[in-house]
Amino acid sequence: MTLGDGAIDYVNLVLAVGRHDANFVDAYYGPEAWKAVAEAGEPRPLAALRTEAQRLLEGLATISDGEAIRRDYLLGQLGAVEAHIARLQGHVFSFADEAEALYQVRPPVVPEATFDAALARLDQILPGSGSVQARYQQAREKVLVPVDRVDAVFQAAIAEARERTRRHATLPTTDHFRVEYVTGKSWSAYNWYQGGGSSVIQVNLDLPIAMDRALDLAAHEGYPGHHVYNALLEQRFARPEPEGRGWVEFTVYPLFSPQSLIAEGTANFGIEVAFPGAERLAFERDVLFPLAGLDPAEAERWARVQTEMKTLAFADNEAARGYLDGQLDRAQAEAFLVKYSLRTEAQAAQRLRFIDTYRSYVINYNLGEQLVRDWVNRQGGTIEQPTRRWEVFVDLISSPRLPKGLGL
Incomplete structure (x- = not known):
């Protein structure tokens, strides 16, 4: 897998998850053909989408060449996509665990x-x-x-x-x-x-x-x-x-x-x-x-x-x-x-x-x-x-x- 291949798969995964959560895709201005594919037919099962997210995370983690800032961005975003799919599947996160899984920070308690x-x-x-x-x-x-x-x-x-x-x-x-x-x-x-x-x-x-x-x-x-x-x-x-x-x-x-x-x-x-x-x-x-x-x-x-x-x-x-x-x-x-x-x-x-x-x-x-x-x-x-x-x-x-x- 190259960073470019992983990036394309990431975009298509996000669009596919958007079929299950109307609030998920905040903006998209990539190829219309990718959006058309994502919106065609029945939504892909969440289990398959989570497996795809895990495959991409594993593949991108092994890449040592290319730009580290790009790889780290994709890994961070994909980690959140995988966590959001888990939530859509019914996994119950605590407030703090969910925030950390999605946004990379653990909110401190304010007394x-x-x-x-x-x-x-x-x-x-x-x-x-x-x-x-x-x-x-x-x-x-x-x-x-x-x-x-x-x-x-x-x-x-x-x-x-x-x-x-x-x-x-x-x-x-x-x-x-x-x-x-x-x-x-x-x-x-x-x-x-x-x-x-x-x-x-x-x-x-x-x-x-x-x-x-x-x-x-x-x-x-x-x-x-x-x-x-x-x-x-x-x-x-x-x-x-x-x-x-x-x-x-x-x-x-x-x-x-x-x-x-x-x-x-x-x-x-x-x-x-x-x-x-x-x-x-x-x-x-x-x-x-x-x-x-x-x-x-x-x-x-x-x-x-x-x-x-x-x-x-x-x-x-x-x-x-x-x-x-x-x-x-x-x-x-x-x-x-x-x-x-x-x-x-x-x-x-x-x-x-x-x-x-x-x-x-x-x-x-x-x-x-x-x-x-x-x-x-x-x-x-x-x-x-x-x-x-x-x-x-x-x-x-x-x-x-x-x-x-x-x-x-």
Whole structure:
């Protein structure tokens, strides 16, 4: 077996697994003939697909020539594919075991005392009296973007994020995206990469969008987040030589794989890279708040609230851990999210529906961001060195490195 042969078999295996799980293939822009074969007839049995994954893992592990980074990428991705097939067959993973098998990291337990401390700090920040949860929701009501102004705010946010990204990353000449507004989804927004430097970014209007989320979604789904990550990988690796390297494994993106920890972690950390500290506050206060018809005087306090919400974001992991490991029933998991993520009951129920579908994937947002930030800082990309920070960040989102390769 050569790396090239293994890569072709990997792509076709991922497409075949996608017949059993509609959420598995996040993007595909390889040969249409391969997709047609995968979609023809009855789905291949899971047992046969798992055997194929194991064959590829064994074969690729014996290859000593060629590029080690390519082999390691394929081995990491295939290990996750094999684990996901096992789960589809009925194998029951613990939350931590599943996260490690799919995303190459074992999420540490965050004690409730950490969340309680963040809530205590929020108690001092939020105005009014009553519970922190109620006061948080009252403060959030003041920064919700009216539905009829969502598009104007989102377009302004993504235009600024794109301009800032273009100063540091060479994007394809075909760089393009389209925004769609949807309902009935368990997620708040999604980037569907189409190949050829093009994406469809969908925003879920079922979930009211607070001002911080407008900029978060623009940067996370677009620039320098998912759209840029996929476009740079396609440009550098998937495109045929001499433009790229002709590595066909980058024409498919299996969602439940270690690639997702890098994708989600960089998409979240990329917000901070593009809009560091006071720059984010200034842009939201001076541009986005007025566009939304909101009071700019709310911007500074809301920014302080969001700093504490970074800690409370890890409550999603602990709710998912307890729920998926059977230590919390549905009502208890929703109550945990209400208490520690400050969601309403309806928002907590929506988040648990996300966990029903995507399970341990939730770690990729918060833990992924933390691990990526730490790695970039170790490479000298600190907030005090913004140019270096961009260099390290762009190098990461245009490389095939996975969490193990980064020592995460």
